[in-house]
Structures are given as C-alpha cells and as structure tokens.
Amino acid sequence: xxxxxxxxxxRAARLTGLVALLAAILAVAAGCGGSGKKSxxxxxxxxxxxxxxxxxxxxxxATEQKAIQKVIAGFxxxxxxxxVTYTSKxxxxxxxxxxxxxxxxxxxxxxxxxxxxxxxLVQQGHLKPMTYAKSxxxxxxxxxxxxxxxxxxKIYALLFKASxxxxxxxSVPAFKQAGVSAPKTWSQLLSNAKTIKASGTPAYSxxxxxxxxxxxxxxxxxxxxxxxxxxxxxxxxxIKWTDPSVTxxxxxxxxxxxxxxxxxxxxxxxxxxxxxxCVDKAFSDPPKAAMVLQGDFxxxxxxxxxxxxxxxxxxxxxxxxxxxxxxxxxxxxxxxLIVTFKDDPAVEAFVKYLATPQAAEIWxxxxxxxxxxxxxxxxxxxxxxxxxxxxxxxxAKSVVFxxxxxxxxxxxxxxxxxxxxxxxxxxxxxxxxxxxxxQLETSASKAYTTGK
Amino acid sequence: MSGANITAEPPARGAPPSPHAERGRYLxxxxxxxxxxxxxxxxxxxxxxxxxIRSFFGHSGYLGAWVGIDNYRNLFTTSTxxxxxKNSAIWVGVVPALVTxxxxxxxxxxxxxxxxxxxxxxxxxxMAISAFATGVTWRIMYQQDPSQGAINALSRSVSDAFxxxxxxxxxLPSTTALQTRAGGLVLKTPLHPGxxxxxxxxxxxxxxxxxxxxxxxxxxxxxxxxxxxxxxDFKPGGGKPGVLEQGEQGIPGVTVELKxxxxxxxxxxxxxxxxxxxxxxxxxGSYNAGIGARTFAKPFGGYSWLGPKLITPSLIxxxxxxxxxxxxxVIAAGLSAMPREVLEAARTDGATxxxxxxxxxxxxxxxxxxxxxxxxxxxxxxxxxxxIALAPDSVQANxxxxxxxxxxxxxxxxxxxxxxxxxxxxxxxxxxxxxxLNIRRFRREI
Numbered sequence: 093x094x095x096x097x098x099x100x101x102x103r104a105a106r107l108t109g110l111v112a113l114l115a116a117i118l119a120v121a122a123g124c125g126g127s128g129k130k131s132x133x134x135x136x137x138x139x140x141x142x143x144x145x146x147x148x149x150x151x152x153x154a155t156e157q158k159a160i161q162k163v164i165a166g167f168x169x170x171x172x173x174x175x176v177t178y179t180s181k182x183x184x185x186x187x188x189x190x191x192x193x194x195x196x197x198x199x200x201x202x203x204x205x206x207x208x209x210x211x212x213l214v215q216q217g218h219l220k221p222m223t224y225a226k227s228x229x230x231x232x233x234x235x236x237x238x239x240x241x242x243x244x245x246k247i248y249a250l251l252f253k254a255s256x257x258x259x260x261x262x263s264v265p266a267f268k269q270a271g272v273s274a275p276k277t278w279s280q281l282l283s284n285a286k287t288i289k290a291s292g293t294p295a296y297s298x299x300x301x302x303x304x305x306x307x308x309x310x311x312x313x314x315x316x317x318x319x320x321x322x323x324x325x326x327x328x329x330x331i332k333w334t335d336p337s338v339t340x341x342x343x344x345x346x347x348x349x350x351x352x353x354x355x356x357x358x359x360x361x362x363x364x365x366x367x368x369x370c371v372d373k374a375f376s377d378p379p380k381a382a383m384v385l386q387g388d389f390x391x392x393x394x395x396x397x398x399x400x401x402x403x404x405x406x407x408x409x410x411x412x413x414x415x416x417x418x419x420x421x422x423x424x425x426x427x428x429l430i431v432t433f434k435d436d437p438a439v440e441a442f443v444k445y446l447a448t449p450q451a452a453e454i455w456x457x458x459x460x461x462x463x464x465x466x467x468x469x470x471x472x473x474x475x476x477x478x479x480x481x482x483x484x485x486x487x488a489k490s491v492v493f494x495x496x497x498x499x500x501x502x503x504x505x506x507x508x509x510x511x512x513x514x515x516x517x518x519x520x521x522x523x524x525x526x527x528x529x530x531q532l533e534t535s536a537s538k539a540y541t542t543g544k
Numbered sequence: 545m546s547g548a549n550i551t552a553e554p555p556a557r558g559a560p561p562s563p564h565a566e567r568g569r570y571l572x573x574x575x576x577x578x579x580x581x582x583x584x585x586x587x588x589x590x591x592x593x594x595x596x597i598r599s600f601f602g603h604s605g606y607l608g609a610w611v612g613i614d615n616y617r618n619l620f621t622t623s624t625x626x627x628x629x630k631n632s633a634i635w636v637g638v639v640p641a642l643v644t645x646x647x648x649x650x651x652x653x654x655x656x657x658x659x660x661x662x663x664x665x666x667x668x669x670x671m672a673i674s675a676f677a678t679g680v681t682w683r684i685m686y687q688q689d690p691s692q693g694a695i696n697a698l699s700r701s702v703s704d705a706f707x708x709x710x711x712x713x714x715x716l717p718s719t720t721a722l723q724t725r726a727g728g729l730v731l732k733t734p735l736h737p738g739x740x741x742x743x744x745x746x747x748x749x750x751x752x753x754x755x756x757x758x759x760x761x762x763x764x765x766x767x768x769x770x771x772x773x774x775x776x777d778f779k780p781g782g783g784k785p786g787v788l789e790q791g792e793q794g795i796p797g798v799t800v801e802l803k804x805x806x807x808x809x810x811x812x813x814x815x816x817x818x819x820x821x822x823x824x825x826x827x828x829g830s831y832n833a834g835i836g837a838r839t840f841a842k843p844f845g846g847y848s849w850l851g852p853k854l855i856t857p858s859l860i861x862x863x864x865x866x867x868x869x870x871x872x873x874v875i876a877a878g879l880s881a882m883p884r885e886v887l888e889a890a891r892t893d894g895a896t897x898x899x900x901x902x903x904x905x906x907x908x909x910x911x912x913x914x915x916x917x918x919x920x921x922x923x924x925x926x927x928x929x930x931x932i933a934l935a936p937d938s939v940q941a942n943x944x945x946x947x948x949x950x951x952x953x954x955x956x957x958x959x960x961x962x963x964x965x966x967x968x969x970x971x972x973x974x975x976x977x978x979x980x981l982n983i984r985r986f987r988r989e990i
Contacts, residue, residue: 187955269750271780287782292714292749301936353716353747357689360848363938364688378751506956508941509624516938520852 143173144438149189150203151428153180159455166454167445174438186501193218200434201442203252206505207240207498210429214243220435221246228447236320236491237464241429252446253455254427254462256481257387257494258312258411261394263374264404266293266382274409278316281412282347288382289354296348296355297381298362299370300519303512304496304505309348309385310515311424311495312411314341319419320490327495329540333532342518342525344414348385350522356381363519368393375400385411387426388481392460402477410484422490425464426497456482464488503539510535592972599965608962615966624941625967628949631856635863635927635945640920642864644913647871651879652901654872664876668869675866679933682862686849686934696846709843711754711797718744718777719786727837730803734830740765741833744777744786745795753793758817760794770826772833774798775819794819798839803832852942855935859943863930867923871916878912879905914985921978925971946971 152160157180164176181188185202186209192198198218204210213219222229226247229238241249260281262274267284270291275281285295299305315323318337325331326338352359356373365373371390374381375398384390391408400406413420430446432439445451449467456463456472466487473479485491496504496511503510514535518528599615602608619625650667654660670678687693690700722729722743731741740763753776760775777783779791795815802811802823810831815821823833849858882905890904906913928947935943944952946967954964 187959190959269780271782290716290718290746290778290782291780292747292752292778301938303937358845360851361688364848364850364936366937378749501956502960506952507937508939508944508952512937513624513941 142437145175147199148178148201149199198433203428228444249429254425257424261384261390263379266379278414294356294381297370297374299367300362301366306515307496316414327498346522426494500539595965603960628944632946635924639924646868650872651875670866671869675929676933679930688846690846700844703844710839710841715745716747718746730834737826741772743774757793762788770823773819855939855943
C-alpha cells in the first residue's frame, strides 16, 4: 500500500513537471506567434478580428499539397486567427464528398474538378453562394471566367487552379528532321503531318487507351471550329450529337486519327497506349512520333519521364486555329473549383483571399499552376514553356470548360462507356462517323434523362 | 409420447428440467451468441437488407428517389451491363471446368515426376502473388509490341522464321508514278531499253537507312540497258517529290525487278551505294521496273492480346494461371488420402493406367473435385481485381464483368448507388444456388 502510494506520488510529481514544461513551451510558442503577427501586420493588413477554422478538402497531394500549404500560409499572414486545415482526398473526392454529405459532415471548403458535380451539389442545395466575394472575383477575372462558376445567376465556385487544354506539344528533333515549323493553323498541321510522315517518323502519338485524351482532341477541334457559344450548347446537350456541326468536327478529327500509318503503333497500338505512355513515346530519343495533342500537363510528364529538354527537345504551341476570328484563340480549360459548404466570416475571408492575384502568384511561381486571374503577370511563371501554356489563360475572353467534365459522368467521365468509350470506337473505325454520332446521341440523351 | 404420459411417468426421463433452469440455459446461450449476432447483424444482415431496398431507389443520397424496378431493367438494357453479364457467363462456363481439369492433371502428375516439391512450388507460387500484381505482370507480357510483350516476342521469333521482315518495311512511294501491286511497288510508265527508272521512296527514318548510303545520282541512261535509282526522296521540308535533289540519299542493297510485258520477272539486280541500278543487255520491248513485295514485308506486329476481341480469353488465361495451383494442392491432398489398395487392385486386375485414372481415381476424387469446382464458380462470379488491373482502359468495356460493373456503377464517375445496389443484388441471386449446393454438401458430410 505504501509503496504504491509512493510511486503514485512520484508519478504525480513527474506529471506536474511535464505540465510546467509544456506550459513553458506554449508560452514561448505564443510569444513567437505574437511577434510573427506583428511583423505580418506591418506589411499587410493583418486582420485579427476574423477568427475560426476552415476544414478544406482537396484533390492536391504531394508537390501540389505543399504548394497549397504555401498559399494557405500566405492567407495566415493576413488572417492569423483563422486556422485552415487542408486534407488531401485524392481523385476520389466526388465519391468522398457525396458520402460525407450523406453522413452529414461535409467540409467547409472543397476543391473539385468536375463542374457537373458542382451543378449537382447546387441543385441538391448543399453549396453556399459566394455572393460576398463577387466584387473580389469581378475585380480579378473576366466575365468569361466568372461565368464558369455561376449557376442560376449566383457565383458558387471559383476556378482557382486552371489548366490550358488547348495546346500542342511537339518533338523538336522530329520537326527538325522533317524540316517543318510549329503549326499555327489546321491546314499547316495537316501538311506538317504529311511531311513528317514522309521523313520516316509517325506524326502523331495518340493515347487512345485513356478515353479522355480523345474527347479532349475532339473538344478542341469543335471549339476552334464553331466557337465557345456553340461549344457550350453542345456541352449542355442543347445541340444534339447528331448535329451537322459535330459531323464536320469529327471529319476533321478523322484526318488525324484516320491516318493509321501516321500514328505510332497504328490504330491498334494507339488504343493500347495510355496517357502518359504516349508522351514518353514522342519525346524519347530518337523520337518515335512527332506530336502529342494534349493539354499543358504534358510538359510536366516530359520533364519527369524523358530526357528531352525545353526548346531543344520539346516545345509547345497553342492548338492550331481552325476558323479565323475571335474564337481562334478560345481556350479549353479544366481545373479545380473551390466550392463552399459554409459561409461564416472565416470561410468568406479565405474565399476572397483565393481570388486575389497574391494567392495565385504564390503557386504560379512554383510551377504547374495556371490561372485566369487577369491581374497576375505572366512574368511570375518560372519558365518560358509555362509562360507559353499558361499565359493564354490570363484574362482570356473566351474560355470553356472541358466538355466531358460538364456532362453527367455516366456519359462524360466513365471509363469504357459513354463519350470516352464511344470515341475509342471512333479511333478503331474513323470512317463510321454517322454511326458514332448516333451512339453518342443515344448515350447522351439517356444520361441526361436519368442523370438525377 | 404425449405430454400426459410424461406427467404419469416422471422418472422415465430423469428429473424434469425446471422451467427456471431451462430459461437460464437459454439465456446463457443468447449471451454467448450475442456478440456474433450483433456483428452479423451490423455487417451482414443490415447491409444486405439495405442494399436490396436501395436497389429500388435513385442515384445518390441516403435513399434517393423511388424508381421501382428501373435499376433492374437497366441491367438488361444498358449495353455495358449486358456485356458484363455475357462475360461473366463465359467466365463461369470456362474457368471452373478448366481450373479443375488442370488441377487434376497437375495433381496426378506430381505423383509421377521427380522434382515434386519444385513442381508444386512453381504451380502454387502464383497464388502467393496478389491478383493485382498478376494483372500488371500479364498486361506487360501481353503487350502487342513484340519488343515489349514477352508473348508476342515469342510469337515473333516463330513468325520471323517463316516470313522475315523486309529491309524497308515502312517505305512508301513518293509519287503516284509508283503503284502498289501485290505488296510491291511498280513504276506505272512502261520502259524501253535506254530508259531510266526513278523509284523514289519516303517514310524511311534517317536512322533506318542502310549504312554506307551516298548522295543519290540520276543515271544518264545507256543504250540497250535500263538504268535507274532507288532513293530516299525526302529532305527536310519535303523537297520536290520524284526529283533527285542535293541532300537526298540513294538506298543501297534494294532488290529491283524488271518485268516484261507479260508481267514475268526477266532480270533482278541490287542497287549500289548511290541507289543506282542497271539491267544490262535488255532486248527491245516494253518493260516495267519495280521493287518486290519482300522488301516491304512488315515485321511481325504482334497479336492484339489486349484488344477488344481477345481480352476476355487473355484474362481467363491469367486467372487460370493463378488458380491452377490452388486446385492442384486441394486435389493432391485428396489423392494422397485415397486408399492405395483400390488402385493396386485395379492394376492387378489388368486395368490400364488410363482406365485406373478414368474409372477409379476420378470417381473416388469426385467430392474433392466438386469442392474445387464450386469454389471456383463462386470465385469467378466475384472476379474483379484482375480485370481492372489487366485490361487497358480502352477495352474495360469489352472485358467488363458483373462485380466490376457493380463497382463502376456505384462508385466511379457519377456515383449511382441505386444501380450499383441492383447489380449487387443480381450477383447475390446468382451466387445463392451455388451456396445452397455447398451448404447441402456440408450437411451431408456432417
């Protein structure tokens, strides 16, 4: 009895010591925090009146997670009393979000890549409008960008991180060997492809196993051919897939995917090549193909997986213009939309901050980031390649979303079925345009009627 | 005996249990069963019932909107789901039988071969690898490009022995003056002695040019002979097709054929370093010069194992590779437990080995074989991981099976819990008869 009492006493004494130590550490930490606050307050408008916490779920992981943490750190300089906790949920965020909503515990802020999902969440009444941030958003974005996040006349989403899907990447040695220069127009692209084929290298490296890469090519052709307004109508299924405008765009696309001897591995090889293997093929040494018609994300893959160097090994140009005029420079974008499930002052401050050029520039400097923020200067991008791919976004006047991301996912974003699967059939059989259009229309109308 | 008799002759069955003691025993039973019951209720019974109910409701949310049997109707009208059902039928029809048969063959073989342990280990090893890893491995082996896929590399070495690739497999005619005929190229315009044949080719990468190629030179023409050149009709920018220009190289070592008006080959020759060739002492008449099909023979391109047509057989092969070891081990255990004297008796009676196998071994093994078969039917109905890992995205729709379709419908793209639940219920219904069969067997064995 006595012994145990003794031991208990010792434990209690040790505990007291620990508590004292902890208190000391906390005091020091608080002191540091205090001085930090002071220095932050000196340069910018340090706002201590807003306090609270923001639970933020996103798809960014690894390098991107580090980048968003830096953006959040920038926010904390302005609002030291708001604690933003970012958790990476990976690509499964649509499923995770819908499960969390069903379970009654959604995050306060989330970033999602699917405009279709945003629309669905608004219709179900889960999202809060960002009316409070309208002036901040309008001051930094053109109406074309603001519209992307506007549903039923209210802003529900902010496209914080955007990508440029309207780019064409080419192998500089393959182009040099063929003696051609980067194509600016569609007819230059086709005549280049012919010359490249004669030089002994297939012109195109297609990633047919990843269905979205094929729909991306179609979307760029349709956008550059018919313009943003008609593109949006097709996205919303106001234009049917059997429309003559679709026929013409598919005929153009068939000039690329139908030239089987000009595709590395031929049609059947292309169908088994996924993204990013197609990129590795075009930028290997010697190049097995000359061009990859995909978005800005290709650049990162080239740098990570091949030995090709910017300008001497690879380069990038905007997707070739088809119809001259305003829409010749229209940009197809994909990206991460910030949506909110709550609208307390902490969340409001955070959303307003994300709309500022300062927030965007923190990440833009690190690379792998694009934004439509018109007040961001192209000079913040770390290199010439990034500037070529991302500068067209800044203040762009004609911007559309990736089409397949806007449609009901059963049609627009499911492996092996809907748009992805049917465009793979198109790659297999590029002459069957009318049958492909029929299949697309059947699948789309089904998805739009049952997409509740 | 009736209740009246019990009261009349109480000692006949010992002391009657007091109602109190009986209830106590009953309670004890309940208490001991309770944890298991709770777990079963929470993790088995409730999800099953909820899934069945959920299958009559719409896409998302806890329940969603009531849609009646729409989800079930979709099962048989949506083409991807119909493919999944068809494929699952193929799997069930082929795999259990093949696995059982292979397992039986291996098990019997292990009794005869010397390196039993090594053989058993080799066949059983795939079981130790996760199905996902197996899928990835086989996907690489199935690659169409023979320089990547092991299976097509093997096929190529066989194919090359019979039809070797030509020296210029990718070459194309540079102008329409050259026509494709029976796989080869022929100059359209007829030639006469003294004429010059220009056979320009494109589509040849500089690194694919034979070594020692020199600047192409246009022959002047010689009386009584037909001269010509085969050259890479391309320089950066394209050049002028059909014209020998500075910077364009001749292709050495190409076999050129001269055909007479009847289409019969009268002379063949090879080009020199500058791509020039000459047919000497040609009698008067009309001729055609060209390059034979053999020069352009394409290298073996590989079978499209991962293409839409072959994907299900490819998957089944990989799956059997995994499970044959399991079947072998179970059947081998059955074999070793078999009474030897019966086999000996059969042999003594003069039965051949085949008769012993067919009439004695197999019937005695029947219970073990049916266990393996039924287990495989259940496994195959649930097959999922190998399909998602092995089939490339472009053929996922062609390779679809029920379990995969369930997951895709419920969780990928736009979550459709109602549709996914309906598929799960359908799968459950399919498994029930097999389970019932199994349970009946268990009962009989006890």
